[in-house]
Amino acid sequence: MSDSVVIVGAGQAASQLVASLRSEGYAGGITVIGEETHIPYQRPPLSKAYLKGDIAPDRLFIKPPDFYRDAGCTLKLATRATAIDRKARSVTLSDGSRLPWTKLVLATGSRVRKLPLPGAEDPSCRYLRGIDDVDALRPRMVTGARLAIIGAGYIGLEVAAVAVKRGLKVTVIEAAPRVLARAASPQVSEFFEDEHRRAGVDLRCYVRTESIDRVGDALAINTSSGIVPADIVLIGVGILPNTELAGDAGLEVDNGIRVNAFAQTDDPDIYAIGDCANLPNSFALQGRVRLESVQNAIDQAKHAALAIVGRPRAYDEVPWFWSDQYDLKLQIAGLSAPQDQIVVRGDRASRSFAAFHLRDGTVTSVEAVNAAPEYMMGRRLIAARARVAPERLADRAIPMKDMT
Amino acid sequence: MAKIKYIEHDGKEHVIDVQPGMTVMEGAVRNMIPGIDADCGGACACATCHVYVDSAWLGKIQPMQEMEKTMLDFAEGVEATSRLSCQIQVTEALDGMTVRMPKSQH
Numbered sequence A: 001m002s003d004s005v006v007i008v009g010a011g012q013a014a015s016q017l018v019a020s021l022r023s024e025g026y027a028g029g030i031t032v033i034g035e036e037t038h039i040p041y042q043r044p045p046l047s048k049a050y051l052k053g054d055i056a057p058d059r060l061f062i063k064p065p066d067f068y069r070d071a072g073c074t075l076k077l078a079t080r081a082t083a084i085d086r087k088a089r090s091v092t093l094s095d096g097s098r099l100p101w102t103k104l105v106l107a108t109g110s111r112v113r114k115l116p117l118p119g120a121e122d123p124s125c126r127y128l129r130g131i132d133d134v135d136a137l138r139p140r141m142v143t144g145a146r147l148a149i150i151g152a153g154y155i156g157l158e159v160a161a162v163a164v165k166r167g168l169k170v171t172v173i174e175a176a177p178r179v180l181a182r183a184a185s186p187q188v189s190e191f192f193e194d195e196h197r198r199a200g201v202d203l204r205c206y207v208r209t210e211s212i213d214r215v216g217d218a219l220a221i222n223t224s225s226g227i228v229p230a231d232i233v234l235i236g237v238g239i240l241p242n243t244e245l246a247g248d249a250g251l252e253v254d255n256g257i258r259v260n261a262f263a264q265t266d267d268p269d270i271y272a273i274g275d276c277a278n279l280p281n282s283f284a285l286q287g288r289v290r291l292e293s294v295q296n297a298i299d300q301a302k303h304a305a306l307a308i309v310g311r312p313r314a315y316d317e318v319p320w321f322w323s324d325q326y327d328l329k330l331q332i333a334g335l336s337a338p339q340d341q342i343v344v345r346g347d348r349a350s351r352s353f354a355a356f357h358l359r360d361g362t363v364t365s366v367e368a369v370n371a372a373p374e375y376m377m378g379r380r381l382i383a384a385r386a387r388v389a390p391e392r393l394a395d396r397a398i399p400m401k402d403m404t
Numbered sequence B: 001m002a003k004i005k006y007i008e009h010d011g012k013e014h015v016i017d018v019q020p021g022m023t024v025m026e027g028a029v030r031n032m033i034p035g036i037d038a039d040c041g042g043a044c045a046c047a048t049c050h051v052y053v054d055s056a057w058l059g060k061i062q063p064m065q066e067m068e069k070t071m072l073d074f075a076e077g078v079e080a081t082s083r084l085s086c087q088i089q090v091t092e093a094l095d096g097m098t099v100r101m102p103k104s105q106h
């Protein structure tokens, strides 16, 4: 049989893999199976510029439609892969057909975690993961409408920022004691809490959501601090990696599809990349992570391509991520642990500052708010596993460029 | 439409009609011109869309915002004519502009 790569999932990681396979000289067949109807697109603008209505849907596409044709890649959209047959080396599709492969790549991404509460199945309770979600949500985001957001993660807060600027009445309900509790330091959380409150968001942390009732045209969210009435509810309580296809095929799954530094699963001809993968990373305290970021989707795809063409190179990069809220750009690099020492550089009141994390003196992570020098140099320091004295990091009179 | 000339690091030239309102980065990515990675998709968060703008055109494009300026400070091979191409909105006034790509975006 001639060589063929089948990629399951048509998102950020898949489109990079197609590009990288060809630029690395792979000459075999490439087929991408995607359950959505869209060609691969970027998700970050969905909760930012695209939600605002600033950009047309075709500007979300990662590559133009012609790219796939020119790359000799077959895109099978609106089609789901339903099973992997490892013995026969084929994958079964929702249209009943079977597709043979010599290398299979799982780039299935993740899906939203559903809120398991009475009433949350009401059609006015929405989630945000794809283009279609935003297209359905945006028309309802009219001035004066009451939007309740359950979950103060990145997506919830980005939507809150867009909505409150549009003149909606926004309430954010978060079960944890602070916003971004899973991802950011207390200093950064506190800063964003102040920003959202100042913008007019009714932010309620440490509040449990108990159930949701329909009251005529509206909804009533019953919480541990009273009832929040709403016209629209947006739920953003995290994601779950799409690992079922791999699990059913007997591949090892542990908070993501377990892969090695070359993106290979425990079956060397099956790879997993992007949000669905659990990978080794020497910057992680436990040595392994699952990442939900564009950076990881792109970089892991590049490394999978190298492995597939027979020039494997171990993937071990500093993870990075960003979030835009109001006129604030939060950029994060590295992976921190709760016990890391936190060093703040810059004055939060100036709306430009950074929080560095240090473990035994080594820089592990930086969270930079409107602070590109701290972010860019921070990334280098993390990659170099540099040790920097906390008092130097904290001193803005010392330029970041001298921080070596 | 504005014609933008993209010159790859090895000298290969591409002349592309870019629709005003798009960015110089999008003009390259949508036309499959190699040399601009644009990992963050135009969010001014990655500095992998670095280009050198022909100096005759520098004055015709919007000046840099603080974020672009500081991101560029830390990019590889920065020169006085360096810009992040995702931050350059194409207008009719840029018809004929030339941008060159750096050796690498990483």
Ligand SMILES: Cc1cc2nc3c(=O)[nH]c(=O)nc-3n(C[C@H](O)[C@H](O)[C@H](O)COP(=O)(O)OP(=O)(O)OC[C@H]3O[C@@H](n4cnc5c(N)ncnc54)[C@H](O)[C@@H]3O)c2cc1C
Binding pocket: A008, A009, A010, A011, A012, A013, A014, A033, A034, A035, A036, A042, A043, A044, A045, A046, A047, A079, A080, A081, A082, A107, A108, A109, A110, A128, A129, A130, A155, A242, A245, A273, A274, A275, A276, A291, A292, A293, A294, A295, A297, A320, A321, A322, A323, A324
């Ligand atoms: C609203 C939003 C905002 C974000 N903002 C940022 C940001 O600012 N910065 C950042 O770095 N990251 C951000 N992210 C995360 C980032 O978009 C993801 O990490 C990235 O898209 C992961 O790429 P992927 O290819 O792994 O998955 P995806 O892009 O999700 O693609 C996976 C695709 O596979 C399909 N699929 C799954 N199972 C099957 C199957 N069995 N058969 C066929 N197809 C299947 C899915 O439908 C999906 O289309 C954001 C995400 C969202 C939702």
Ligand code: FES
Binding pocket: B025, B037, B038, B039, B040, B041, B042, B043, B044, B045, B046, B047, B048, B049, B084, B085, B086, B087
């Ligand atoms: S595309 Fe990322 S900074 Fe321009």
